[in-house]
Each structure stands twice: as C-alpha cells, then as structure tokens.
Amino acid sequence: MSERITISGVIGTVPRRPFAKNGAPITSFRLASRQSHFDRAKDEWVDDNTSWYTVSTFRHLATNAAQSLSKGEHVVVTGKLFVRNWTNAERSGTDVDIVADAIGHDLAWYTTTPVRAGLPARAKSEQTESEPAESAESAESATAYEDDFRQLDGSADGFVPDATDADRDSFARLDS
Secondary structure (H helix, E strand, C coil): CEEEEEEEEEECCCCECCECCCCCEEEEEEEEEEEEEEECCCCEEEEEEEEEEEEEEEHHHHHHHHHHCCCCCEEEEEEEEEEEEEECCCCEEEEEEEEEEEEEECCCCCCCCCCCCCCCHHHHHHCCCCCCCCCHHHHHHHHHHHHHHCCCCCCCCCCCCCCCHHHCCCCCCCCC
16 A cells, blocks of 8 residues: 655654665654544543654655654654555564655744755756756765765664664654
C-alpha cells in the first residue's frame, strides 16, 4: 500500500545517516505520533495510542535533515506512506514507513529562522532568470559538507559515527 500522508510527531531516535550504494545520503529516524482526546467528564486531555513510523529521506533533504533534526524534536512530515506486513520464524508484524518529501519543525512548539542550504536539484531546474543563482562559495561549502558526510566508520554498516549514536535506538520522552 502506498498513500500520501502528513503527520506531526516527536523524533524518537537519533537520526541515522546511512548511504545508498551510489553514495547518495539518506537520513532515517523513528517518529512517534500520539493521539489524544479531551475527556469532558474529567475536564482534561487523555492520551490514546502512540503510532510509530520509520521516516526516510534522500539526497538534498537527507543532508539538510541530518544537520537540522535531533531526537526529541517535534516535526511535521509529508511523504509517501508504505505499510508492509512481515513474518519470520519467530514473529510477525507490520512496518509503517514514510518516505519524506518535506520535513519541518512543528511551529506549535518552536520558532525558526531559516538558513538557505542551497537549492535541491528539482528547484534548480525551476529557477527563473530573475532569481539570483546560488553563489559559488555556498556551492563549494555544500560540496565540502557532502564529502565530509560520506566518510564512513569502516564497519561497512553504512552509518556515520556520532557522539550520540550510542542511544540511537532509545526512544524520546513524549512531552505533552
């Protein structure tokens, strides 16, 4: 199954940064989306279920996500939803994945100041004559960053080591 989805939630793991076989950057993390409702009898909000999603980003979005996102942050994700059932010898389950087209901090929780990181390939093709082109200096710094980003840890697992990588699989506390 594949559908479009927009969802808000909390990043529950340290974003992981594997690379595709062609060297293209990928950023992946788990997203917790908690639902709640207002109980009029108790006059308070009551937590319902928490749904977990694996969010993956590619190319330019992956590079920006790796620089911008951290465990515990509230984000809004838009992308394609993939639901797959799986079975192995011991267990079975369902994976719910989102391949993100766009990610942003949830402005219900934050204020932001945008910093241009260079145009993604699709935006460069849409750029008009009246728009200024990306400076050579910013293009060089983006290339240098991507070169540094590709240095792997040598274990062949495809992840760049990170000081906080040890807790990448623990989950963030869901603040209400």
